[in-house]
Amino acid sequence: MEVSTTAEAIQPAEMPRPQLVRLVLVLGAMTAFGAMSIDMYLPAFPSIAHDLHVPLGTIQLTISAFLFGSAVGQLFYGPLADRLGRRKPLLIGLALYVASAVGCASVHSAEALLVWRVIMAIGGGAGMVISRAVVRDLYDTAEAARMFSLLMLVMGAAPILAPMLGGQLLLITGWRGIFMFLGLFGLASFFAAALFLPDSLPPERRIKRNFTQMVSIYGHLLHNRSYLRYAIALGCVAGANFSYISGAPFFFMEQHGLSPQHFSLFFGVNAFGLIGASQVNRRLLRHFSPQRITKTAFIINAAAALLLTATVLTGTGGFVLHVILLFTSLCMTGLLYPNITALAMAPFDRAAGSASALLGTIQYTIGASAGALVALLNNGTSLPMTATVAACGVAGSIAVTGFIRSSSAHIK
Structure with missing residues (x-):
């Protein structure tokens, strides 16, 4: 079986700079969901363990739960994005991410937190999958590599800034406020994608x-x-x-x-x-x-x-x-x-x-x-x-x- 490779590649030089900046910011935010969701609440581990009356090791399992959810959840978005286009699965995933962040902020047991973290990973997986697919839709190999390098400006900043921001939020709002912030981040990404990210896979190519x-x-x-x-x-x-x-x-x-x-x-x-x-x-x-x-x-x-x-x-x-x-x-x-x-x-x-x-x-x-x-x-x-x-x-x-x-x- 052969893949069609006839889609026209759009060179960055042909894209107006404001549009390119918006594209980089929106796609960069999508790729940063994993790092943001893992790194931001790391400083809160002792507080979460204390409030939920469990050992610290139990809270550390929530990272494994998120990684498992990300690995499995991404598989669902591929077929959906190829059949329905890029926007619908992305917006569904972002909505699920927002709901799960609120769920994490509302839990009263470690078991519930583990479940909501898996759901959060499944929702956030939409951004990670579809951001790569959008770049492939728009660019040839060399230009795609340049675009992925640009996205790393946004994605790479997340592991640096997220723990510091999480530590400050912990002082102001407590650990539940960290998850509410992640919910707001997901909500902002939802509206940014809805407003500024046109579907890069037209119906005739689905x-x-x-x-x-x-x-x-x-x-x-x-x-x-x-x-x-x-x-x-x-x-x-x-x-x-x-x-x-x-x-x-x-x-x-x-x-x-x-x-x-x-x-x-x-x-x-x-x-x-x-x-x-x-x-x-x-x-x-x-x-x-x-x-x-x-x-x-x-x-x-x-x-x-x-x-x-x-x-x-x-x-x-x-x-x-x-x-x-x-x-x-x-x-x-x-x-x-x-x-x-x-x-x-x-x-x-x-x-x-x-x-x-x-x-x-x-x-x-x-x-x-x-x-x-x-x-x-x-x-x-x-x-x-x-x-x-x-x-x-x-x-x-x-x-x-x-x-x-x-x-x-x-x-x-």
């Missing part, structure tokens, strides 16, 4: 199949080796980042003795490095192909993580060397995210929604598994974090350098 036939597209996607290797590679990038997030507190505060305030500073510096690299990517794309940038970035990412693991394992190198190697490895993910996403989505036109949904599910599944692995392998050192980051880098590099042969099979 797939006219029943739901069972639509879901069968996932089987064809999984048999498309080119798509699958990029999806696995993107999962490896997410795995490296989730492993870092899981192990960073120990790495900085326990191993190197940083205070919580200094930890926040270095965490923010690494996030800024990722964002900066994503913007350098826009310039690199003027001279190099997304494939070449991806292969080179993965090699640097894996090499830096392997060197970091070796220094941790042997007890050599000091804090400065460790931070430089970690920073280098993480910066490469700022190049990898936009390019791999664009390459994975490139062959798919009418099935872009399904391709985006499965891409997100694989990304979250591998990423969450890697983060959980760091916790399970905890041995009182930072070796589980550095080794997992390195393993993800090596696996991703293998995937994109051709050890998994690509296939010419596409989806119509």
Whole structure:
């Protein structure tokens, strides 16, 4: 089966600047739902546990619940977006997100919070799936990679700003106010999408199949080796980042003795490095192909993580060397995210929604598994974090350098 690739690509130069700015802001907000929903309430964990009379570990499970909901929920939006267009499923998902945020703010038990967090993830998944599909609808591969780099300006700021904003809201409104703010964020995104985001998939390009036939597209996607290797590679990038997030507190505060305030500073510096690299990517794309940038970035990412693991394992190198190697490895993910996403989505036109949904599910599944692995392998050192980051880098590099042969099979 072959995918139609005849849709005209719209170049950013042809789009009026105000329209481009609105598009970046709206789509950037959609891609930030995951980070906002996870990072903003982290400072409130002790307060939530105290108010709901449960151990802190029970509240930590709400992150796993959200990741599970995101991985599964995204699968529903792909077929819907390919059959109904982009706007309707997006607005339905955003409405569900708003309702679930209010539900989280109103709970009186940890069990109810877990349920509402899964529902919140399912609602927020619409933004993550459809934002990628919209970019694929409008742009060719290289321009899509540039647009994904632009979106990372918004998406990348979320992990930096969300915990700080959550901490301030905790002082003013309590932890329930954090979820109400997330509800307002979802409501603002709903109206922004309704007003400023036209449907990028016109009726004549929609797939006219029943739901069972639509879901069968996932089987064809999984048999498309080119798509699958990029999806696995993107999962490896997410795995490296989730492993870092899981192990960073120990790495900085326990191993190197940083205070919580200094930890926040270095965490923010690494996030800024990722964002900066994503913007350098826009310039690199003027001279190099997304494939070449991806292969080179993965090699640097894996090499830096392997060197970091070796220094941790042997007890050599000091804090400065460790931070430089970690920073280098993480910066490469700022190049990898936009390019791999664009390459994975490139062959798919009418099935872009399904391709985006499965891409997100694989990304979250591998990423969450890697983060959980760091916790399970905890041995009182930072070796589980550095080794997992390195393993993800090596696996991703293998995937994109051709050890998994690509296939010419596409989806119509």
